[in-house]
Amino acid sequence: MKAVIATDLSAASEATIHNETCLECLGRIGIDEIHLVTVIPSNVHAGMPGMDFDGRRQRALDRYGEVIETAGFDVEAHVVRGTPHRRITGIAETIGAGLTVVGSRGKSPLENRVIGSTARNLARTTETPLLVNRVERDTEDPDVLESHLFRRMLFATDFSENADHAFGVFSTLQPATREAALVHVLTPKDPELPQETDPSARLAERADRLEAWGIETTTDVRSGDPADEIIAAEAEYEPATILLGSRGHSRLRRLLLGSVSEDIVARAHGNVLIVPPGAQM
Template sequence: MRAVFATDLSDAIEAAISSRTCLECLERYGIDEFDLITVTSPNVTVGMPGSDVGGRTKKGLARQQRLLEEEGFTVNTHVMRGTPHRRINGLADRIDADLIIVGSRGQSPLEQRFIGGTARNVARTSVRPLLLQRIVEGDDDHEVANEHLFERVLYATDFSENAERAFEQFDNLTEATKEATLLHVAPPERRAGSNEEAVADAEERLEALAEQLEAKGIDTRVLVREGEATEEILAVEKEVQPTTILMGSRGRSPMRRLLLGSVSEEVTAKANCNVLLVPPTRVR
């Protein structure tokens, strides 16, 4: 399997590329080939007097390529100019990538965490599974938030077709996932007792999915919560401490290029762990 790995050649991204544990998780997912891509601004002129942007870019990319190759991966490198999310998605489409990986850092420790512009825009427009890998600032340097990327997975589902497609990711996660929590958030109903039947039905459907994962050797539990979807998903994240949240992303309008649904976007922005987003089949 082939993954596009977006890099800005920063210490933060190098922390992810240097983590042997992260790379082993991606290998168990099925990745054996990486396409490292860095995108430079079209406003930067490589040939400007006194500027060595091109040289520094090639040197940094070669260093990260070497780190991946030392772990046994096949690595291709790409330096492009333009809008980052368009170049990243364009490359993924051209090589028929199985996964896109983008590092995500909070913009402000004083406010609610929001993913950076490139990560957000890739998430909104990608038509391929996207792993947003959390990178945090440590005492002296950056480090990945969860080295064991897929060890504990929180799968949030509304039982839509797109959510079912996201569940299919467990076919790739079998070798990497030890524990899974299956979550459905039922919206609160105004009529007293009207949600009891819906909750019971959701529990039954989650149990059926859990049986499939148990058969794969994944320790699984199911949860049905009532309330606002984003709040409940983030509350369960805090409770079960997953390494990755798995969910589908849905476009707001079939007439426009894919945009994250409001729940997907808020969870992606505010979660502390990694997020694996799976877009609808129809947009590919």
């Protein structure tokens, strides 16, 4: 499987690349080819006085490539110009990537301005499963918050077709996952769940599947605002990564209304893995 790792060559975005355990986790779920993508914003020019952009960029990519190759992956670098999330999405689709990885420092508007806004835009528009990998804040040499990316998972479901599709990703994550918490949030705003349906029973069915794979599983039915309750569940269960499906609204709705998945990307403490409708991993 191919993966795209998006990097703006900052300390935050290179944390996954230099963390051996993170790379090992990617290998464990079947990734064997990594494409490094760095996007040059349209307003940055190589000839700006005092700035050796091309040289710095190439030295950084060479260093990243050596780390990834040493970890046992094939690696290819892409340097492109344009809008970051659009170019990253385009390359992921072109090479047939099964996963896109982007680093994010988290909730600080200032620190999260560049790569963080890219993460949010990717969450809104990606056609490929997207892993938003959290790194430490308030340090010049950050590390990832969770080295074992998939060991403890929190799966949030509204029992929609998109959520069931996202649950199927566990078949890929299985070699790297040891624990899972399955969460459903009861809300009067969600018309998709028939009143006669027992959410506890439906979670139990999914838990049985994971238990058969040796994944220790907990189920939790909560009530309230979906995003608020998913964030509260993250604080309680302390997963490495939250897994959820995106609803795949039309382009206009994605741009104007946002979604629970976008909200979780913006607010979660740890990693978030978003699976768009129909995406394969």
